[in-house]
Amino acid sequence: MSKVTLTVLLMDAPYESENLTTAFRILDxxxxxxxxxxxxxxxxxxxxxxxxxxxxxxxxxGKNLAEENHPTTKDQVLALIAHTEKNGGKVDWxxxxxxxxxxxxxxFAPGTRRGSPADFHASTEASDNxxxxxxx
Amino acid sequence: xAKKTLNIVESAYRAVIEEQDDTIxxxxxxxxxxxxxxxxxxxxxxxxxxxxxxxxxxxxVGDWKQTQAPKMxxxxxxxxxxxxxxxxxxxxxxxxxxxxxSELVSGVTPVSRKALPGLFAKHAIVSHW
Numbered sequence: 261m262s263k264v265t266l267t268v269l270l271m272d273a274p275y276e277s278e279n280l281t282t283a284f285r286i287l288d289x290x291x292x293x294x295x296x297x298x299x300x301x302x303x304x305x306x307x308x309x310x311x312x313x314x315x316x317x318x319x320x321x322g323k324n325l326a327e328e329n330h331p332t333t334k335d336q337v338l339a340l341i342a343h344t345e346k347n348g349g350k351v352d353w354x355x356x357x358x359x360x361x362x363x364x365x366x367x368f369a370p371g372t373r374r375g376s377p378a379d380f381h382a383s384t385e386a387s388d389n390x391x392x393x394x395x396x
Numbered sequence: 397x398a399k400k401t402l403n404i405v406e407s408a409y410r411a412v413i414e415e416q417d418d419t420i421x422x423x424x425x426x427x428x429x430x431x432x433x434x435x436x437x438x439x440x441x442x443x444x445x446x447x448x449x450x451x452x453x454x455x456x457v458g459d460w461k462q463t464q465a466p467k468m469x470x471x472x473x474x475x476x477x478x479x480x481x482x483x484x485x486x487x488x489x490x491x492x493x494x495x496x497x498s499e500l501v502s503g504v505t506p507v508s509r510k511a512l513p514g515l516f517a518k519h520a521i522v523s524h525w
Contacts, residue, residue, distance in 0.1 A: 274414060275411055275414045275415055276410070276411050277410060277411055278409060278410060278411060278412070278413065280414065281413040281414065281455055284455060284457050285455065287457070288456060288457045288458065291457075291458060318416075318417075319426075320417075320422055320425045320426050320429070321416075321417070323464075327464075328416070328464060329462075329463045329464050330416065330464075331413075331414060331416070331455065331462050333414070335460055336455070336457045336460060338460075339457040339458040339459060339460030340457050340458060342458055342459065343457065343458025343459060344458075346458070
């Protein structure tokens, strides 16, 4: 049986929705199975792989930087890419070019790239299945 | 003296994994520390924040693992005990969800929908989140 290829479109901006947590849980399972993953990061999701995201301490929680250990979606993207490759799959993480320009988030985590709706179309055509997680 | 502000929190569990807290309750706690005078009403799905003993495993993606997953009941207690922010929960919203008062963290005050206008009248500002 040939390797499974999935395409996932994300739209929500980081730190604003539970949709992305659900998406990363699904992507993690797919990565563990060694699937090939095409992710099109559209609209707010174009900020997921922004390289300059940084964790912070949280005085309201009474925790310093290490204690708070605040997650960044950039690290989740990097972990997804590494884990997929470790299990024999590959990730093509495409950041919508116009979306990143609008938001000024055009410094990407390594292993992700700039792209366009044409990339989403191409990956949709080449995938076994497609999951769109839209902003509502 | 700070203006008394009533905050109706209705949006629930939005981005709490990524932020490791509820962003509105966090904001109110931070403002209270800066001298604000806040009161909170949990309504709708947000009444579930007051249910004791809740929690969720942190997110894991490959070898990356979240270590500080949010605990909303702990954060409600923090508002009440540490920030001295009164926290009300709407009784009818609890009942609709089958949540008993015995399941709530200590210190929250049930309030009926009929009593809310009276609560509004006691505050200079009412914010609906």
